[in-house]
Amino acid sequence: MSDAGSAGRSSGWFPTFRRLLRWRIWRVWRIVAYGLLALLLLGGLLNLVGNLYYGHRVKAEIRALKAAGHPVTPADITPPPVSEAENAAPLYKAAAQIVKPHQEGASGTGPNATYPFGYRDREWNDPKVLACLAQLVKEDRAALDLVRQASAKPGYRSETDYSDPAIAEFPQFNEAAALAYFLASAAVVESHEGNQAEALERLRLGFVLGQRLSTEAFLVSELVVSAIDGILIRAGEHVLARGPIPDAQARALAEELGRLDYYEFSARAWDNERAAGIDFFARARRNRLRGLVTERPPDPREQLLWWAYAYPLRPVLYADEVRFFGLMQSHRQQASLPPLKRAPGPPPQSDMHRDSWRHPVTDLLVPSMTGASRKIDLTQTRRALMRVAIGLTLYRQSQGRYPPSLEALRRTGWIVPKDVFTDADFIYRSKGDGYVLYSVGFDRKDDGGRQVSWLVQPEELPRTSTPRTYTDDGDIMWGQ
DSSP: OHHHHHHHHHHHHHHHHHHHHHHHHHHHHHHHHHHHHHHHHHHHHHHHHHHHHHHHHHHHHHHHHHHTTOOOSHHHHSOOOOOTTTBOHHHHHHHHHHHHHHHTTTTSSSTTTTOOTTTSGGGTTOHHHHHHHHHHHHHTHHHHHHHHHHHHSSBOOOSOOOSSGGGOOOHHHHHHHHHHHHHHHHHHHHHHTTOHHHHHHHHHHHHHHHHHHTTSOOHHHHHHHHHHHHHHHHHHHHHHTTSOOOHHHHHHHHHHHTSOOHHHHHHHHHHHHHHHHHHHHHHHHTTOOTTTSOSSOOOHHHHHHHHHHHTTTHHHHHHHHHHHHHHHHHHHHHHSSOGGGSOSSOOOOOOTTSSGGGSHHHHHHSOOOTTHHHHHHHHHHHHHHHHHHHHHHHHHHHHSSOOSSHHHHHTTTOOOOOBTTTTBOOEEEEETTEEEEEEOTTTTSOOSSOBOGGGSOGGGSOSSSOOOOOOSOSBEESOO
């Protein structure tokens, strides 16, 4: 009897327990489902708010830039078309193809490893080096004729396609560097052969080339033009030290040196880089970055990540673009103003690889340009020093001595630029048959004519992987 009752109670309780268990599981899953739905709704709401807030800020920033006349689209940064009859670019390209086989030997590894300029420019007084240099320049004389023709053309427009700035190529910059080495070498040859007029003219042609490149203003073009200036100025130091220079060619060279303002050039370069970045962000929001981020085959994980940024994480892209605008404006202000007008403090940095998921595009687009303003200051200063040096040379030729001061040179009508670091005249002292001329440099104090250490040329440094360190200590000298 008891056994039967126990069996009855067990059979009665067991279905009740199963029903209770099913009810509890269903209730837990219902709570989980409601929780997930609430999180989804909250995430969607936050996504919508983020899109509206940061999207509004981005659009307002773009409207403000456009209203101020700054470029914001690829069409805005595309140079105007130039007719074939007026375009100097094809002539420069043809000239570069002539000199390039010789220029490839400059590193000491090509078929013409004895090509002396750039890597052996301290040996210009060596008769063997000069003989080699003269022979190579003679072989490339057709290039010189093309460069002369190009300099007479009123316009310049390269073949670069600006419709897609992310993948734009600039082969003209390598071609221009080869031409700069050639023109500087050709100037040295003429100087040693006693034809200073032609030497100065070849230097002027090189600076005209740099000015033409500046019309397509990007950070890379700024660096290339600065490098071209360095090549030509080193040759100019050598030419001016060789002896008398003719008045007409000297004045034409000085006028060309004053034609390019690096601070205005830098402002245009940063404006164009910002416009290219705006286009890049727009492509990212449409998930159109395949093949643009890296040159290697696309990684499926990267494609998935960019898809996420384009859609569910779009507020992150908008917030990143807001940050991008701030960094670009800070860089622009830093690099487009002379030292005395810049905001105090260190230059802005993009914090590469730090919290990169929060600003994926900015870390791709904004370089760490802590040395950009230094490069601009240096190149602008060396151009100005060369203009003053030409004036000093002409003064001595007409007066039989160097002027007692730069103010005395200015009274002759010669334009004497100021030192960008002090907005005062450069340091100048006549010294026997010569003179000392320099800028106080980055520390803004007179170090007695001691050359700033980081201006040593790369070929004079040990070939190690140790990066060059920058210091404010020292002066920027002319002729050393």
